[in-house]
Amino acid sequence: MSRDFSASARAQARLHELVPGGAHTYARGSDQYPEHMAPVIVRGAGARVEDLDGNTFVEYGMGLRSVTLGHGYAPVVEAVRDAIGDGVSFTRPSVWELRAAERFLAQVPGADMVKFAKNGSDVTTAAVRLARAATGRPLVAICRSQPFFSTDDWFIGSTAMPGGVPAEHRACTVGFDYNDLDSLRTVLDAHPGQVACVILEAASSTAEPEPGFLAGLRRLADQDGFVLVFDEIICGMRWSRHGAQHVYGVRPDLSCWGKALGNGFPIAALAGRRELMERGGLRTDDSRVFLVSTTHGPETGGLAAYLAVDDEYERRDVVAEMTALGQRLAEAVRGEVAAVGLDDHVRVLGPPVSLLFATLDRDCRPSQAFRTLFLQELLRHGVLGQSFVISAAHTDADLDLTVEAVRRALPVYAQALERGGVEGLLEGRPVAPALREHAAPRRIS
Template identity: 40%
Template sequence: MDDPHPNGRAAAARLRRLVPAGAHAYSKAADQWPPSAPPLLDRGEGALVWDVDGHCYVDWFPGLTCCPLGHAHPAVTDAVHRALTRGTAFQLPTRTELDAAETFLSTVAAPDDMVKFTKNASDAVDGALKLARYATGRALVAKCEQHPFFSTGDWFIGTTAASGGTHPEPAARTLNFSYNDTGGIERLFAAHGDDLAAVILEPARFTPPDPAHFTRLRHLCTTHGTALVFDETVSGLKYRLGGARTLTGVHPDLTCWGKGIGGGLPLAALTGRRELMELGDHTRPLPGRPPLFLLSTTHGSDGAALAAMVATVNEIAATDAITRAHATGAALRRAIHEVFTDNGVAGHLQLTGYDCFLNIDATGNSNVGAPQLKTLFLDLMIRSGALVRGILYPTAAHTAQHLESTTRAAQHAAADCARALDGQPGQLLTAAHRPL
């Protein structure tokens, strides 16, 4: 059959000769997507993206969740344009940094006292753990083993299958615990509490936090002098304006933010209480101890990204964008659940998690395994013009029309998944893209 992506495939091949794996993030590489995925995207607007061959898709994971207002939102692009005309890089702190710090701390990160901006969340997370080790004089850190990614730093990535090139010592000082497992966290502290510099986890992902567990975790961290670190790289600006940490009933000592806070521009942040954050002030070293450079990044003060953050946060707050995104997610969940039920696949395909962050779960049978079933569903969704990966991220940019076209795509996909589960040959589309 004819290839509907000739320009995209040729361009992607050229890119792969110049960039390892043809992508700057592993999750964007071709091996992470079904065969029908467009090889290269060209542009985006709101909830839509276009590939280099001109096909249009409803984007359900915009910017790897970096675009809470959708692509190229006017408030964000206007703010960036104004920043560019004033200059974006200077050799001294700027008024933009003051505006950004005041906005972020008062609107998103309250009641944290201080913030340090950087360009990616790995730097913010690594900075948080470096600060915790400095404050406590301890070496061990503990991470939630259910949360898939914290950092490219050796302390984390060295514990994964992608440990190539890492030094083994940091990974050897990293311990694991399970989410919402109070008994497990008590055993962790009983064995290592006096040696733990930090405990790090996402406050929420797909499973709701147990307030009783988090209360106990907070108590143990406080009692043992261990820094409690929440990683809101993914969850920030999705669950609530103040982050998913507001769902736990406790407040961490340090919080790492990323992805969506820049409105599509590269920006991350570390926030926390003053007595910890001020340890990172190299102009005020502690007596008898060397100064600490918590985070020192030339581009953490980039004026365009900071202006984009201020515009994004203010727009979300002014338009109640998070509530609207949750409503869109709830409508999407209902519609797709109805499609699954009507096609008899509700026992094998379902949406789990919060309305703002929906996970696609698959359960196979003797005819088709769970991974193959999920891949088939995603492949058929993309062929019908809904750019979907394993997670659906509704935003304020998604409209009723986008919901309608995505529901139609799900109908086509679920029908073919039902045939696969029954052991019948599927009726795959004859082209890799069929707009609805």
């Protein structure tokens, strides 16, 4: 099926002239999509989007996992419209801050206090700073098998794009492996009394915690004195309304929330134990910590969006809906893959609420070229997504279209496997890792 992307291509070229990378998030960059097939979106409704050329797609990923109720979800949009009609930002706290804090702390019973912000990096960096102040220690231990924690120096210095981060800052971040308590013990032994905090996602699209792993982290934190931080930015409101900490029954000292809190509206939260959080307040005898202090963190629109989202989660079991839809999609796609004998090369991975697909070459190795070919064929048949991460807005019709798109993509994939590569089938260059030191040698236009 042929689709015209010419208007999107012109807009993308102009974006590259005006915006570094042509997008405001690396994961949204045109280098993450097949060449000349990177739609520029005009509007969305439910789980479908329309681009500048009038193409419509079933979307997955849904705003980098931030949209669980669907694009333009009326109850949330109306709540935001009503709130901002009475003002957005004031010189004193608004009643929305009290309402949102009371609701959030009821939603996350393990937390005593909360501070709202606008994005995940605000709150993960605040957690790191708070942990360092509380412990008097310099080092941050990150789970190195998980992809992203912050745009700030303490994390970016550990990535393939460390430019601009001083070497001494990079040395303050150390790594351990998920589901491997011994790897963390090795870090603690190598840096006795120096690790301020351990930060990780309790679970992810690629790995669930093995029995005893999270409880073991809790014991190590209590023994060693580091602060245990759960990154709930993806898991919170997707694994459970109460977060992955609730699912697995382990209470962190601090937790960081974002994405689905506002169904795409910008809001994030840092929550945790009172004795830690109060160090950023006025009821402490310790030296105060500059925790989170932002002009736009408590603007009324984001807080109203959160409250409207939580209303929906209280009214209906959104997580159960996403789970059922994800299970149906995973089973259907796996069935199509099995029917043509490509089980070893196209795989659907992860929990139903956060499905990924793996694309492997003839030798069963992960392949960016084969991934790009798969993305290309999905786009041609009406599916936009770097994953199969679902929302509660996806309908049976959306899933049926997706399964049909996969069915049509697989014969092309099989041809590439028979040829030993994508040459002659892939139009343009393969996608590249979003975080990499050097831009692609081919000029982006």
